[in-house]
Amino acid sequence: MKKVFLNYPLVKFIKNFSDLKLIIYYNWERGITKKINKNNRETLIPIARDVIKHAKEGTLRQADEVMKLPSENYTDPDRFEDELNKVIKRVPIILGPSCEIPKPGDFKTLSIAGMSLIVSRDDEGKANALINACSHRGACLVENENGNKRKFTCPYHGWSFSNKGSLIAISAQEDFGEINKNDYGLRTLPVYESAGLIWAIINPKSTIDIQSFLAGYDKMLEIFAFSEWVYVSKRTFSGPNWKIAYDGYLEYYHVPVLHRETFGVDATNRGLYYTWGPHQHIKSPATEKGHVATETLGYMAELIDKPETEWDTETLTYGVWTVFPTTSIASFDAGGRGVLISQILPGESVGESITNQYYIMENPPANPEAAEEQFDFFQQVVMQEDYAMGSSAQPGLKKGGLDHVLFGRNEQGNQHFHKWVDKVMAAKSDDDLNSLFMQEDA
Ligand code: FES
Numbered sequence: 418m419k420k421v422f423l424n425y426p427l428v429k430f431i432k433n434f435s436d437l438k439l440i441i442y443y444n445w446e447r448g449i450t451k452k453i454n455k456n457n458r459e460t461l462i463p464i465a466r467d468v469i470k471h472a473k474e475g476t477l478r479q480a481d482e483v484m485k486l487p488s489e490n491y492t493d494p495d496r497f498e499d500e501l502n503k504v505i506k507r508v509p510i511i512l513g514p515s516c517e518i519p520k521p522g523d524f525k526t527l528s529i530a531g532m533s534l535i536v537s538r539d540d541e542g543k544a545n546a547l548i549n550a551c552s553h554r555g556a557c558l559v560e561n562e563n564g565n566k567r568k569f570t571c572p573y574h575g576w577s578f579s580n581k582g583s584l585i586a587i588s589a590q591e592d593f594g595e596i597n598k599n600d601y602g603l604r605t606l607p608v609y610e611s612a613g614l615i616w617a618i619i620n621p622k623s624t625i626d627i628q629s630f631l632a633g634y635d636k637m638l639e640i641f642a643f644s645e646w647v648y649v650s651k652r653t654f655s656g657p658n659w660k661i662a663y664d665g666y667l668e669y670y671h672v673p674v675l676h677r678e679t680f681g682v683d684a685t686n687r688g689l690y691y692t693w694g695p696h697q698h699i700k701s702p703a704t705e706k707g708h709v710a711t712e713t714l715g716y717m718a719e720l721i722d723k724p725e726t727e728w729d730t731e732t733l734t735y736g737v738w739t740v741f742p743t744t745s746i747a748s749f750d751a752g753g754r755g756v757l758i759s760q761i762l763p764g765e766s767v768g769e770s771i772t773n774q775y776y777i778m779e780n781p782p783a784n785p786e787a788a789e790e791q792f793d794f795f796q797q798v799v800m801q802e803d804y805a806m807g808s809s810a811q812p813g814l815k816k817g818g819l820d821h822v823l824f825g826r827n828e829q830g831n832q833h834f835h836k837w838v839d840k841v842m843a844a845k846s847d848d849d850l851n852s853l854f855m856q857e858d859a
């Protein structure tokens with residue numbers, strides 16, 4: 418079993434002061450609201466208190482009841498199409514961490530719900546999400562995964578576009594004929610960059626209010642200061658149905674059983690959930706530490722015997738942060754503080770998903786080879802344990818197998834997620850969705 422130990426250099430105490438500044442700034446700038454209260458270290462302190470209380474008393478906050486979910490929600494191709502159209506192409510989706518494209522001209526390509534995108538940073542430092550289809554006859558402009566370009570030239574007839582998407586030049590324009598270039602830029606998606614993460618809505622005409630959707634969660638995530646972190650590594654691999662895959666990121670119930678060989682049988686199977694609209698933070702009410710999952714599960718052991726004023730920010734942020742509907746952020750230590758951002762995207766069909774794992778760190782790893790080894794290990798755990806188990810469950814969920822699956826009172830995070838998927842799908846318009854987000858934040 419791998420052992421990962423934590424240490425606490427002095428710099429973390431200095432960071433606590435900068436967090437305090439952040440609190441003063443936000444309160445002054447925007448007034449004291451529910452969102453702002455959640456937007457700082459002061460929110461994490463009561464959460465840590467709650468986790469420690471449950472850990473000491475051996476208690477767990479539970480959902481009201483065991484929830485049944487129709488099995489076909491995971492296997493029905495029509496339901497899957499509906500989820501693409503009513504969830505994935507409608508609500509903001511994380512495209513990746515800002516530090517993946519830190520400099521003007523940096524770009525990457527990414528496919529979501531069958532739509533190929535270019536995510537670029539322009540000369541003003543703004544992130545753009547462009548549909549990767551030339552406005553002449555639809556050719557894919559860039560096939561390669563990432564790089565640095567001020568303009569994209571189409572490999573078919575040579576039209577060129579800026580990294581903001583405007584059409585710069587038409588080859589042999591005098592032969593081609595007159596068109597208004599302003600009408601033929603690349604299609605651009607609404608983009609929102611905050612807390613060192615980039616979101617886009619896979620619908621150029623969307624009127625979703627991203628702030629309402631996020632319910633202050635991005636302001637909470639600012640405590641990590643991801644915008645100053647470094648991009649270290651990425652892994653891409655396939656898995657089972659996207660919600661089967663995502664379910665595994667939403668509960669700890671399986672950890673000491675499925676991950677007995679890797680995380681150990683003594684890992685906790687309990688999770689406490691804290692929500693911001695559809696988004697959730699999961700922490701473990703356990704007092705032990707010492708194995709690989711220490712940071713990921715959010716143990717508060719380091720804090721238990723200290724006064725609250727000495728609770729360090731890093732430990733307060735431990736646990737899993739899920740960003741509805743496709744992303745999970747979990748801490749790790751690979752010779753330095755880091756997080757694994759897992760982006761679980763629906764694949765080509767109902768039974769397939771694609772996961773991008775982004776490894777970002779506060780500082781470059783002291784030993785890059787050892788860090789890569791650790792990332793390989795995380796990837797193997799997810800592929801060979803979580804996703805292999807998810808794939809083995811799929812045949813039994815098809816018609817003629819199980820009618821429904823269960824989420825226990827201890828699997829509150831999965832219940833919250835699936836209820837939100839249904840609520841979003843039931844909303845008939847962007848206006849309905851905006852009202853839903855506003856209500857949930859009230
Ligand atoms: S399809 Fe792009 S220039 Fe023709």
Ligand SMILES: [Fe+2]
Binds near residue numbers: 671672675803
């Ligand atoms: Fe797992």
